[in-house]
Amino acid sequence: MKRKITLKDIAKELDVSISTVSKSLKNNPEIGEDTRQKVQAFAKLYNYKPNNIAVSLLNQRTKHIALIIPEITHDFFTTVLKGVEEVAHQRGYNVLVCVSNESFEKEVLSMEMFAQGGIVDGFIISLSKETQLKDDYKHLVEVENQGMPLVMIDRVTDKVISDKVIVDDMRGAYTAVSHLVEKGCRRIALITTQDHISVGYLRKEGYKKALADHDLAVADALIVTVDHVDEAEDKIRQLVTNETFDAVLGVNEIFAVIAMKLLQEAGKRIPDEVAIIGFSDGKLLKYATPSITAVDQHGVEIGKAAAGMLIERLESDVTEENFRTTVITTSLVERDSTNLN
Amino acid sequence: MKRKITLKDIAKELDVSISTVSKSLKNNPEIGEDTRQKVQAFAKLYNYKPNNIAVSLLNQRTKHIALIIPEITHDFFTTVLKGVEEVAHQRGYNVLVCVSNESFEKEVLSMEMFAQGGIVDGFIISLSKETQLKDDYKHLVEVENQGMPLVMIDRVTDKVISDKVIVDDMRGAYTAVSHLVEKGCRRIALITTQDHISVGYLRKEGYKKALADHDLAVADALIVTVDHVDEAEDKIRQLVTNETFDAVLGVNEIFAVIAMKLLQEAGKRIPDEVAIIGFSDGKLLKYATPSITAVDQHGVEIGKAAAGMLIERLESDVTEENFRTTVITTSLVERDSTNLN
DNA sequence: TTGTACGCGTTATCAC
DNA sequence: GTGATAACGCGTACAA
Numbered sequence: 001m002k003r004k005i006t007l008k009d010i011a012k013e014l015d016v017s018i019s020t021v022s023k024s025l026k027n028n029p030e031i032g033e034d035t036r037q038k039v040q041a042f043a044k045l046y047n048y049k050p051n052n053i054a055v056s057l058l059n060q061r062t063k064h065i066a067l068i069i070p071e072i073t074h075d076f077f078t079t080v081l082k083g084v085e086e087v088a089h090q091r092g093y094n095v096l097v098c099v100s101n102e103s104f105e106k107e108v109l110s111m112e113m114f115a116q117g118g119i120v121d122g123f124i125i126s127l128s129k130e131t132q133l134k135d136d137y138k139h140l141v142e143v144e145n146q147g148m149p150l151v152m153i154d155r156v157t158d159k160v161i162s163d164k165v166i167v168d169d170m171r172g173a174y175t176a177v178s179h180l181v182e183k184g185c186r187r188i189a190l191i192t193t194q195d196h197i198s199v200g201y202l203r204k205e206g207y208k209k210a211l212a213d214h215d216l217a218v219a220d221a222l223i224v225t226v227d228h229v230d231e232a233e234d235k236i237r238q239l240v241t242n243e244t245f246d247a248v249l250g251v252n253e254i255f256a257v258i259a260m261k262l263l264q265e266a267g268k269r270i271p272d273e274v275a276i277i278g279f280s281d282g283k284l285l286k287y288a289t290p291s292i293t294a295v296d297q298h299g300v301e302i303g304k305a306a307a308g309m310l311i312e313r314l315e316s317d318v319t320e321e322n323f324r325t326t327v328i329t330t331s332l333v334e335r336d337s338t339n340l341n
Numbered sequence: 342m343k344r345k346i347t348l349k350d351i352a353k354e355l356d357v358s359i360s361t362v363s364k365s366l367k368n369n370p371e372i373g374e375d376t377r378q379k380v381q382a383f384a385k386l387y388n389y390k391p392n393n394i395a396v397s398l399l400n401q402r403t404k405h406i407a408l409i410i411p412e413i414t415h416d417f418f419t420t421v422l423k424g425v426e427e428v429a430h431q432r433g434y435n436v437l438v439c440v441s442n443e444s445f446e447k448e449v450l451s452m453e454m455f456a457q458g459g460i461v462d463g464f465i466i467s468l469s470k471e472t473q474l475k476d477d478y479k480h481l482v483e484v485e486n487q488g489m490p491l492v493m494i495d496r497v498t499d500k501v502i503s504d505k506v507i508v509d510d511m512r513g514a515y516t517a518v519s520h521l522v523e524k525g526c527r528r529i530a531l532i533t534t535q536d537h538i539s540v541g542y543l544r545k546e547g548y549k550k551a552l553a554d555h556d557l558a559v560a561d562a563l564i565v566t567v568d569h570v571d572e573a574e575d576k577i578r579q580l581v582t583n584e585t586f587d588a589v590l591g592v593n594e595i596f597a598v599i600a601m602k603l604l605q606e607a608g609k610r611i612p613d614e615v616a617i618i619g620f621s622d623g624k625l626l627k628y629a630t631p632s633i634t635a636v637d638q639h640g641v642e643i644g645k646a647a648a649g650m651l652i653e654r655l656e657s658d659v660t661e662e663n664f665r666t667t668v669i670t671t672s673l674v675e676r677d678s679t680n681l682n
Numbered sequence: 683t684t685g686t687a688c689g690c691g692t693t694a695t696c697a698c
Numbered sequence: 699g700t701g702a703t704a705a706c707g708c709g710t711a712c713a714a
Contacts, residue, residue, distance in 0.1 A: 004457070019687095053397045073423065114435075284625060287598045363694090364693095396691080
């Protein structure tokens with residue numbers, strides 16, 4: 001049950017002053033060779049490490065960053081976390097994770113707590129659904145006003161000026177639909193979320209644009225909007241029952257997988273009768289039978305980029321206000337669900 | 342770009358002493374009604390919140406806990422994180438996440454850093470594969486010697502005495518196999534990991550015991566040991582090609598899903614010709630076609646229990662050394678992959 | 683070459 | 699009823 005050893009302990013033990021110990025450990029040339037050696041040996045022996053809290057208090061920076069995500073049981077956010085964690089640790093930062101559970105209130109409270117308590121030096125955040133619905137971003141602005149850097153990822157808003165890392169959602173959807181068209185599909189359904197979710201809106205636009213560019217009509221009946229996961233199955237079943245189509249694009253893994261399941265139950269052969277593509281390259285699509293073609297959002301890269309931008313800003317004393325938006329390019333991972341002719 | 346406001350700022354502004362301000366904010370009755378009001382009003386106006394770092398320095402506790410997990414892209418660990426985060430935030434603690442990536446070195450370095458820097462008050466850890474292989478737990482003992490509480494979850498070891506939260510792996514496997522037998526299966530295959538992974542060993546034992554109790558022989562040819570995910574497909578394909586069996590138990594989601602995929606490709610009907618059960622109740626099993634029966638490990642519950650135990654110990658000054666092991670009971674989630682007769 | 687003193691923000695004790 | 703002071707652990711400017 002030995003307590004942590006401090007500079008004071010070493011000083012007393014070696015009968016020198018605290019500052020001598022401090023300087024010795026930092027290889028300050030002011031200190032004589034022999035005392036330095038002695039101190040360093042002793043420190044190593046007792047495994048001395050500076051108390052982070054004291055250093056934080058002194059520097060006014062904790063070397064902690066907060067990652068606020070709406071959900072954790074999504075492969076996408078999981079990989080983002082992985083990327084953030086990797087870069088952060090590389091550069092000597094720790095990651096505090098907060099799951100907002102898509103709740104505006106939890107998001108606000110956590111940010112206030114982290115910011116006002118001086119618990120973290122900066123934020124990486126992906127907005128909750130509720131926040132996007134309310135269209136209220138005071139808490140983000142507040143944090144920025146306190147001089148804390150903020151990087152928004154994936155679910156972002158134009159109403160807050162900050163660094164951002166996003167995916168080219170529109171282009172991802174465009175590419176996916178174009179791929180389906182090239183494979184011969186003509187009636188392509190879309191399963192998406194409400195428009196206030198930024199990425200949902202953008203993906204729908206990409207879908208429409210691709211259809212238009214290929215001289216295909218946009219049929220509203222083929223666009224299903226799912227408000228909540230729980231109703232996904234019902235809504236998609238209606239689509240499968242009432243409409244005919246030869247391809248589906250789901251804006252996330254779950255929608256794509258549910259669509260495939262219902263189609264298979266309805267006796268459709270995948271991909272011959274209906275081809276399928278889903279957003280997010282997670283395990284659900286990879287291990288489905290048949291495996292499902294994916295629009296890979298490169299979550300790890302997003303996380304890495306966001307952490308890099310945040311730390312960059314934290315460590316550059318210059319208060320340049322030139323905020324940047326990094327766009328990660330999606331890529332299409334072709335699998336069996338679009339393996340036609 | 343307003344800096345954070347401190348007690349000193351308020352004191353100067355209101356022309357009182359720092360301690361008066363501090364006491365007023367804590368509703369100390371020593372302070373006169375009017376000054377208290379004045380101070381509180383001012384503090385609220387400027388949105389004062391005590392600086393956490395200073396408080397930490399004083400109390401020698403950060404109100405942060407570390408969660409160290411081997412992997413994050415596993416639904417199981419993801420749900421554990423969710424449970425930990427929930428309870429921790431409820432009780433005023435923050436969670437630092439560290440992904441060891443199954444690496445002994447990363448696990449050791451992170452723990453040393455968190456512990457020696459005084460960054461966290463305690464640990465929740467699930468051992469990396471490499472650590473279990475090396476059978477080296479010095480870093481855990483070291484942390485305990487420093488007086489920091491430690492709760493091990495899921496992948497634990499008897500060689501370290503600490504609080505633990507585990508799942509009744511043996512019983513879970515036993516129940517799963519029994520279920521298969523009751524459904525009429527007689528030749529039941531097992532896809533598992535190496536024995537040094539504690540949970541792998543226990544699940545194999547449960548499998549064997551269940552077979553024995555039902556007077557069925559254990560056929561070594563039906564037990565596949567997968568060392569690394571990358572070789573899972575090859576190993577399982579050999580099983581499917583060379584052996585005949587009417588059921589499979591996979592010790593995780595991926596093994597179960599891969600098995601089903603290969604069986605389907607081999608023309609087997611699920612569940613009529615081969616029934617399937619997998620460990621971990623994640624999305625892979627739930628959304629598979631057909632949906633796969635699961636041994637639910639209740640990751641969220643494990644996380645909640647672990648966080649509860651850790652915080653309990655952190656907040657009880659009593660240094661009672663009566664370590665406890667909480668066992669979370671698995672439950673069988675019946676789905677289509679075992680829906681026979 | 684080494685030591686002293688101060689400050690980071692807070693709280694608790696004690697003096698007035 | 700209010701204020702001064704010490705302490706938490708560290709780093710650093712300055713004094714010796």
